[in-house]
Amino acid sequence: MTMRRTAVAATAALTLLAAWGGASSAAAATAPKTPQAAGGCAVLAPGASAAAEKAVAAACEQIGVWYTWGGGHGQQPGPTYGQVDPSDPDSAHDPERLGFDCSGLVRYAYARAVGGDPLSGNAYHQFHSPHVNQRFTAAQGTGPLLPGDLLAWGSGGSIHHIAIYLGAGKMVEARESGTRITVSDVRLGGDYAGAVRIAPPQTAPGTFSTWGTDVWTHKEPSTTSPRVHRFPGPTTVRVECQKHAEPVTAEGYTNDAWSYLPEYGSWITNIYIKGPAWLDGVPTCP
Known part of the structure; x- marks a missing residue:
């Protein structure tokens, strides 16, 4: 099939209810220690x-999501349930909260960006990243x-907190247990x-962009196989x-081509990849 698709603003056929809304009633009833930011998160x-x-835009999309200790460090970038931090009593509900810790948010933001x-890795690894x-x-x-620079806090060679600069003295951060991701004034003291500043890797051969919202990858090139990863947006x-496999009809297109994404260990229908129905320059899977 040689038809070329034009990316349009449409909702993907493969959707899932936002998982973090399923946190336990006990966690939901626990008010954050600071007010939830309602806006002001943008490139300033x-x-x-x-x-x-x-990266700034991706982080800002998470405003209001819970901080949770260890959150965002699953197999792939994205929110996860947290853990109890033995040194912080406020983390008691973190295993019930889907969200990010500080470095989990940074990881997710730059994964979405590039x-x-x-x-x-953690805040220390990010502050010393080869990128x-x-x-x-x-x-x-x-x-x-x-905007997009990473601010860090620590002493004696250790780094215990990291945040994303927005400009105008503001930053977006996942700060501590009991709070939600928010915009804060940059804290230059202490x-x-x-x-x-992060230099994203150069665009490599075989790099494409997805389109649509809430698009899922699958374990096998079939919509009936288990879902693996959700792309909230492009x-x-x-x-x-890529290979020919199960035909899929979505967004007004029908295509049997599927692409394998090695970073996610899963498959996506070519319908949701910008380009021709059979991607130029991409080999056929064995």
Whole structure:
């Protein structure tokens, strides 16, 4: 099939109710320690790269989601249920809350922005990532920073907290148990350690963008096989190979081509990948 699709703003046929709404009634009844941010989360200054702006947008979509200790560190970037932090009594309900800790949010934001999983690991790993191309000391303050830069806190070589700069002295963060992801003023005092700028990996052959919202990948090239990963919106992905398999009809198109996404270990119908029905330059799977 050689028909070329044009990406349109449509809701994907493969959807799932937002999972974090299923948190237990006990967790839902526990009020956050700080008010939930209602807005103000956006790119607030010019000069950021397109990838950094996408990372900000992805993080801002999570405003109001619970902080949960250890959240966001599953097999793939995305919200997960947390754990009890033995040092923090406020984390008692974290195993019932679907969300992110500070580095889980950063991981998710940059995965959404550039595809793959470039910032896996904790705050320390992210602050020292090989994808860092510029560093800023604590003494430099926010003057040289651009939206999407990562601000970090720690001392003695350790990093215990990380957040995403928005511009205008603001940041989006998953701060601590008992709170929700919110916009905060940048805290330059205390053990603020400085900031880093992330250089996203170069676009590699086989890189494409998905389209639509709430699009699911599957374990096998079939809509009846188990769902693996949900793309809330357009996402950059790497396609390893493609094959003809189960025909799918969605969004007014019918196509039997499926693409394998190695970073997600799963398959997606080519209907939801921008490009021709059979992707140019992508080999056929064995």
